[in-house]
Amino acid sequence: MERLDKLLANTGHWSRKEAHTLIKAGRVRVEGVLAQAKDQKVPAGATVTVDGEPLGPTGPVYLMLHKPQGLVSSTEDPREQTVLSLLPQHLQRLGLFPVGRLDKDTTGLLLLTNDGPLSHALLSPRRHVDKVYEVEVAGELDQADVAAFAAGMTLSDGYTCLPAGLEPTGPSSGLVTLHEGKYHQVKRMCAARGKPVTRLKRISFGPLALDSALSPGEWRPLTEPETALLR
Helix, strand or coil, rough: EEEEEHHHHHCCCCCCCHHHHHHCCEEECCEEEECCCCCCEEECCCCCCECCCCCCCCCCCEEEEEECCCEEEEECCCCCCCCCHHHCHHHHHCCCCCCCCCCCCHHHHHHHEEHHHHHHHHHHCCCCCEEEEEEEEEECCCHHHHHHHHHHCCCCCCEEEEEEEEEEEEECCEEECCCCCCCCCCHHHHCCCCCCEEEEEEEEEEEEEEECCCCCCCCCCCCHHHHHHHC
């Protein structure tokens, strides 16, 4: 059982105050019966309508975003535009947050959700969830770089990375597969090889692959099979 006003607010379309106004105006029905009070208890699975239209989903939300350059991966920032600014207002009200971070100048797949337990599971160091990146560097990638990534290199601060994959796709480009997610890790690993990153794009996160139909700045809800894979 859940309060009616909270149920309405959880869709992201209305604030709690706006939900009160809808109920008071007689625009909300529960199982076809006119709602009487904002604190009315609603059973799970009950049909709730506003102006005759069924209520949208009220559970956890999962979105795939193709992050563009120039935005920070946070919920709010006093100086920078965040990835949440790309979403419509009703979704910005749902408490969504990025699962992990991409640098301001890094593009690609970013998962947005309000499912805290799932986010924690995906980011847990014990899970070793794979992340795959397209990378371009200044200089040429060679087999010595491939071997260094595979061996688990030690960075300038003394941190020893887990073995990672590097598959050259051109003289200065390749695919990097990480089994962890340390701060600026791909950039720091490439810099340690004397080949600084000039472009970085994440193309997969665990079982999710970036939808090629999404242009930078575009997003879409995950499908049910995609959500099931994450879980």
